[in-house]
Amino acid sequence: MNDADKKRLLKEMIFFRRFEDRTFEAYMERKIGGFLHLYSGQEAVATGVLEKAMLGKGTDNDYVITGYRDHVHALKAGAPAREVMAELYGKETGSSRGRGGSMHIFDPSVNFMGGYALVGQPFPLAAGLAMGCKHKGSKQIAICFLGDGANNQGTFHETMNMAKVWNLPVLFVCENNGYAIGTHIDRSTAVKDQYKRVCAYDMEASQHDGMDIETVMEAAEKAIDFVRSGKGPYFIEFMTYRFRGHSMSDAKGYRTREEELEWEKRDPIKIFSKRLIEQGLITEDDIKAMEKDIDDEIENDIIKFSEESPEPKVEDLHKYVLDDDPDPRWIGPLQQ
Template identity: 85%
Template sequence: MNDADKKRLLREMIFYRRFEDRTFEAYMERKIGGFLHLYTGQEAVATGVLEMARTGQGADNDYVITGYRDHVHAIKTGAAPREVMAELYGKETGSSKGRGGSMHIFDASQNFMGGYALVGQPFPLAAGLAMGCKHKGTDQIAICFLGDGANNQGTFHETMNMAKVWNLPVLFVCENNQYAIGTHINRSTAVLDQYKRVCAYDMEASQHDGMDIDIVMEASKKAIDFVRSGKGPYFIEFMTYRYRGHSMSDAKGYRTKEEEAEWQKRDPIKIYTERLIEAGIIKAADIKTMEKEIDDEIENDIIKFAEESPEPKVEDLTKYVLDDNPDPRWVGPLHK
């Protein structure tokens, strides 16, 4: 990786942080409604894993799927930040035409297959995507990001079993931020190291620091190469932390300020900034310029686009839901 790539990666992580911060503000201004789950603190995971995946090639991209904390995964896979923001605003120009909102970002043109609200739902869908790749005979793989809490769902065990039985090209990425809403993992989960759980399915697995993007990239590259070469599924766990509440309505009463401060000492953007400054790749003053450029882009392009975009029309309420579906079984009383 050359110096320009390293600078770009740092810029991307700062962009994701500020993008999420700005959605927080828009939510407080009531421009964004519904649920909103922010990725702040976990940036090195999606950025590092997807940097090693195949993206930027449209229909040839690897397939990426995740839960509801999905804005950064969508953008890094290839969704336009403008369209992601417009989706949060519920506008017609949004990536799901304003019908999905924060938890349901989707961009089929980039093989970003969602954004799902149901915990554990993406596991079997990822196996299905991987099976599709196998049948088509391409060397694409499916990458499924999910939280530590999701591993207690039945879908986890069902999917790990079949992924191994069918030797599917799927990478499971566990973002272990140690919390499922307000419940610490040690109150809900018998085996704290998540990667150990898939030994029950004889699956390759490993655990790594998720706050250091260099470590994330190195470990992900090995795991992705393994999966792409046809050796079967792989489960990779990254230890990380979400700085904000689970969603916007969470006052974080279940954890201490000291715990938060401890994790923030190892902030992914701080670690990478210091590393690049030390290596002489970037100067502290360059960071300020970078931040200013990012804020300008977010405000004058992305937010502007979302604010100026039209709302979906009331008469289009059921468009893309039932109206366009020619199957008569789905034509209900609303759709004569």
């Protein structure tokens, strides 16, 4: 990785953190409604993995799909930040035209195929995206990000089995933050190391530190190469931590302050900042200036755009339920 890339990645992670922090404020101001699940603390995973994916080619990108904690995955996949924020504001200019909200960011123009609220649902959808890639004979792969909690869904086992039987080009990224909503993994899951669970399906798998972006990138590159070369699915587990609650209504009564402080020492942004400072690539002041630029962009461009964008029209309530412009040859109505 060259120096410019290092600085860019640091800036991206800081941007993602500040973006999430700003959504927290907007939520408190009641500009954002519904549920809001923030990614703070886990930035190195989505940023590092997707840095090694095929992106920047629009609909020729690798496909990315995830659960409801989806803002950062969408942003890194290439969804415009203005549109992601406008979606949280419920605006017509949002990624999902204000119909999806925080948990359902979609941007198929960059092959970001959605955030889903049903824990475990993206597993089969991802395998299906991969089946499409394979069927078309393209080099694209599908990348599915989910938490450790999702692995206790039946879809996990069903999909791992089929992905392996059919040799599908899909990378499952397990972001193990230790909690399924508010239940610690020790109390919900018989096997602690999630990557070991796919041994049951004879799938390649590995486990890595998810707080160090360079570790993530190195591991992700190998896994992505494996999948893209046609060797079949791969399951990669990253040990990470979410700094905020499960969602905004979470008082975090299930974990100790000591545990949080322990993990905060391993903040992916702090680790990477420190390293770049030590390498002489950047100074504390540079980082402060970077933060200021980011905050200005978020406030003066992204938030402004979201505030000023129009809401969806009530007369469009029934739009997008079914194909709004169907072919009468297939749809009818029937001529009596």
